[in-house]
């Protein structure tokens with residue numbers, strides 16, 4: 001039986017169709033009194049619905065969560081939280097909203113409840129990336145991990161299909177890199193493989209019927225496992241390169257990850273062939289990078305960085321930046337190798353080592 005609790009985290013994790021309409025019982029379990037609901041501006045109506053449901057237990061609704069957790073937004077939210085007197089935040093959204101909840105917990109000690117609406121997986125990690133004056137810094141602290149995560153497939157069922165696909169591939173990237181992480185463990189490997197099997201089996205079903213809540217629930221189990229892997233082990237080339245691309249060229253987060261993943265795996269696969277062999281097997285191929293690329297293509301994912309609006313002249317600059325700060329990777333990071341990888345990803349070609 002699927003039991004997230006067996007994986008050592010003291011998070012309270014619930015997977016249940018319709019759980020977002022039955023919040024009071026869970027809030028009572030946590031012993032919190034008044035909840036500040038957080039959303040992005042685009043998801044404010046979800047925030048208002050949740051506020052109506054919680055009635056007098058709602059302290060307020062703050063609908064200005066934004067990508068990469070700008071410190072200026074966090075400061076406004078802290079002021080609001082203090083004014084309304086909340087002892088908990090309910091983060092209803094994707095990584096951006098959950099990031100704001102973490103930033104508030106860090107500064108005020110409030111209890112966090114997460115209602116994820118994407119597959120990004122931030123709700124499972126003790127990691128927070130914050131942006132100030134255009135610079136993003138990342139930190140890790142156990143008090144950042146939400147106390148409770150309520151996965152309701154009704155909430156991801158509203159994700160448009162292109163976002164469903166890129167968000168799923170973004171999540172899968174954590175598991176694939178987790179397989180060869182320097183600090184990997186048998187438990188993280190088990191979770192990573194579980195998550196890849198879950199997405200391989202359920203994402204095509206979701207694409208066929210986006211409102212299939214059982215299939216959506218399976219993708220959320222995959223997302224939980226991917227996020228848990230990210231919380232347990234370090235990432236390498238794929239994440240560092242996406243960070244450089246995103247930070248330098250202001251690219252959309254999930255799309256960038258979706259495009260780069262097969263190319264980063266092609267770069268690394270000859271150095272860790274046995275570790276990555278199960279990826280090829282799960283996706284029905286002999287080569288892990290090609291297997292991921294074909295899966296992404298079959299799911300209708302974007303395949304080319306040039307389609308995100310970046311020009312060929314940007315590739316040299318990104319390659320220069322990507323080799324500036326050394327980090328651990330199963331294969332040595334070289335400027336020509338990274339330039340070549342970027343060229344293939346820019347063109348949308350099949351991956352090659």
Ligand code: NAD
Pocket residue numbers: 040041042043066067068069093094095096097099117118119120121122123125126127128129155156157158159160167230253254
């Ligand atoms: P997001 O939270 O930025 O959401 C993107 C857009 O989609 C927003 O406009 C949002 O309102 C909308 N949206 C979200 N769910 C929706 C739904 N179900 N239906 C319709 N629209 C919906 O996107 P994301 O990819 O989940 O998160 C990206 C951010 O999370 C990045 O800043 C990334 O760095 C961070 N992140 C952090 C961690 C971590 O562990 N700290 C992990 C993964 C991602």
